[in-house]
Amino acid sequence: MDYATNQPLGLETPKLWIIPARPLVCVLAFIGCARGIASIFFSGNWEERVTDMIFLFLNVLLLFGAARNNECALKWSQRVVFLAVVLAFIQFLIWPVVVASYTASGMADKNNTMADIEDKLYKTQDQKKKMFVRGLMSGFALEIGTAVLIGAEILKYVLVNRLWKYAKSTENIVVGGNQYIVP
Template structure:
């Protein structure tokens, strides 16, 4: 399918004025780079299972957008729908975990006292400060995860538009007359 010369009466999918296919490729490439960076720079493999899954999903999405035919885009649509579901699950889990981890003081890597000494020596003001720090870290992670969900939903909408466009243009080309719009 020739993406640059669409049949008459059919416009290529866009988001505002940005063509959808290059935008999906850029978003998927950013997702791949993010996935590789988190795997390289944040070592523990047990905690990075979600990053591996998102890396693989973005690679599949990049392949589907590059292939740009109806079956590949349909599978890309399913892949992005799975990524949206996983992002929502992360939205429900991560902020609570990070806020609790920070508020309890376990996020402090320079903890030199034992747990009993820590509880005995911390004043009310220090505990309140740790609570606020945990709450702020939870809100920050909620915001970041919300942005991730928004990016995944945007990918889904764009892939859906590309899939509908590919389906329509393949039907026109198969029919033999590019001037008739179904």
């Protein structure tokens, strides 16, 4: 029986249910990178591109840290993911209000001319209610989307924290030494 290939006693590789944590973090970071690249290409203005570039950069750093899989790289990845959680929460506070206001005011319609805007200032009550509901629905939809983003970032943080603790506890074990002695 070869004891050198087994994990040290009491130390199992981190998992989320049955999914190993390290490949899951790499996949989530890769999905975040792909989302960031797609958002940069399809966003209409530079304000949106700046936040997408920040999230792309943070996901690239996370992917690098998860690929390196040592204690130092995972500690920095943990800090990067915490920053991404904070930024996603700030986005959750700002974007739904902006999008809902933008939609409810009628500014989201791309084909408005100045005469059309002046005509729309004198809308009927039914049209105002319709615009309000439209803005409300777009705000709620964006809230749900940013809540999912926050959940994904928190999941990444939990997984990276587990990987960091595992790497920290197994990094000092001498290869070929006694597997039952954990320093």
